[in-house]
Amino acid sequence: MAAITPDVSSRLKPDLIAAVDLIYRDICNLQPEHKVLIISDARTPDYIVATFQGLAQAKGAEAVRIECQLPKGGATYQPDAQWPSMLAAAALEADLIIDLAVGYSELIVAAIKNGARVLCPGDGIGGPFLDDVLIRTILHTDIHEIRRKADYIADRFTEAKLCTVLTGDDEFTLDLTGIEGSASDGFLWDPDKNDWKASWAFLPPAQPGVFIPKGLGNGTINVDGTLLYHPDYHEKPDSPIRLTFEDGYLVNIGGDPILANRLKNWLDELGDDGASCGPVHLNIGINPNALLTQSQEWERVYGSITCGMGDLSLLGEILDKEVATTLSKSSVHWDWTVLQPKILLDGQIFSENGKIYC
Numbered sequence: 001m002a003a004i005t006p007d008v009s010s011r012l013k014p015d016l017i018a019a020v021d022l023i024y025r026d027i028c029n030l031q032p033e034h035k036v037l038i039i040s041d042a043r044t045p046d047y048i049v050a051t052f053q054g055l056a057q058a059k060g061a062e063a064v065r066i067e068c069q070l071p072k073g074g075a076t077y078q079p080d081a082q083w084p085s086m087l088a089a090a091a092l093e094a095d096l097i098i099d100l101a102v103g104y105s106e107l108i109v110a111a112i113k114n115g116a117r118v119l120c121p122g123d124g125i126g127g128p129f130l131d132d133v134l135i136r137t138i139l140h141t142d143i144h145e146i147r148r149k150a151d152y153i154a155d156r157f158t159e160a161k162l163c164t165v166l167t168g169d170d171e172f173t174l175d176l177t178g179i180e181g182s183a184s185d186g187f188l189w190d191p192d193k194n195d196w197k198a199s200w201a202f203l204p205p206a207q208p209g210v211f212i213p214k215g216l217g218n219g220t221i222n223v224d225g226t227l228l229y230h231p232d233y234h235e236k237p238d239s240p241i242r243l244t245f246e247d248g249y250l251v252n253i254g255g256d257p258i259l260a261n262r263l264k265n266w267l268d269e270l271g272d273d274g275a276s277c278g279p280v281h282l283n284i285g286i287n288p289n290a291l292l293t294q295s296q297e298w299e300r301v302y303g304s305i306t307c308g309m310g311d312l313s314l315l316g317e318i319l320d321k322e323v324a325t326t327l328s329k330s331s332v333h334w335d336w337t338v339l340q341p342k343i344l345l346d347g348q349i350f351s352e353n354g355k356i357y358c
Contacts, residue, residue, distance in 0.1 A: 029189035032060030037094035044126025100126035123296035137204035150185035157181030172219035209283030225337030274330030278309035303354035
């Protein structure tokens with residue numbers, strides 16, 4: 001993948017301690033009486049996991065960690081992954097779960113319904129340079145300005161009736177009538193209102209947008225950013241992939257011949273009709289320090305849009321959305337990103353050339 005390689009080291013960066021402290025204080029509102037469960041796997045260095053555990057303990061909380069085996073296939077296959085029963089039992093005891101491994105799963109749904117709050121510092125998965133990502137996108141940015149901007153953008157989507165995405169000579173339209181915008185700002189706690197904001201959130205912040213019911217979305221989009229599908233890694237096409245949709249269903253894949261053929265073959269071999277449903281979400285990246293790397297931070301690159309395909313039913317349950325019953329079901333969830341599209345909301349320019357007008 002043609003992307004910037006972040007700093008990777010084998011030692012604890014002191015700045016990570018400040019970043020995690022900020023996460024616990026301003027994002028999680030961690031209290032001494034809370035029970036914290038940290039879920040990880042071998043993808044995340046031990047010193048990063050230990051930092052989350054140690055700082056929680058330093059704040060007076062009870063904190064334990066469980067390391068699981070690596071899930072087969074990576075993030076794409078989260079909806080169909082199976083997790084140990086011991087982990088599920090521990091999750092039901094937690095007030096706060098720091099999830100560095102699981103992501104979308106029935107295990108997380110059950111924990112939230114039991115009263116837990118869940119934060120995914122790496123968007124459901126960790127990684128060898130998660131420390132660099134958190135330092136850049138949280139400690140070295142104004143996360144509260146990002147949070148407030150995400151709230152504003154979510155309101156813009158709620159008010160709009162039509163979203164139009166222009167890439168090259170192609171147009172994609174999405175009917176937003178009756179769809180509520182989502183801030184997706186990474187905050188469980190709202191420091192401005194001194195109240196809880198969400199029961200599940202993922203970092204880095206932020207990618208406001210909409211969750212899309214089945215059957216919506218028509219036209220063509222040229223994907224020039226990241227493609228996350230079958231492999232454990234993320235790919236960036238040498239030339240744009242051209243995706244065409246009819247009524248919320250992928251009907252044609254063109255453009256970059258190598259990656260287009262790989263994607264076609266993968267979808268054919270899956271034999272999962274739901275995998276071609278989408279887009280199931282559309283989100284705007286608004287973090288000025290997010291980069292195109294093998295971390296999920298690429299979904300937050302400023303001025304980009306990321307759209308998901310396949311399953312969104314689990315996320316609907318996690319977020320307790322009333323539209324959960326109308327969200328797509330599949331054994332996979334995959335994503336694609338357009339780096340600097342022109343976006344119109346009700347005919348007015350919302351973003352263009354990497355600049356967001358709000």
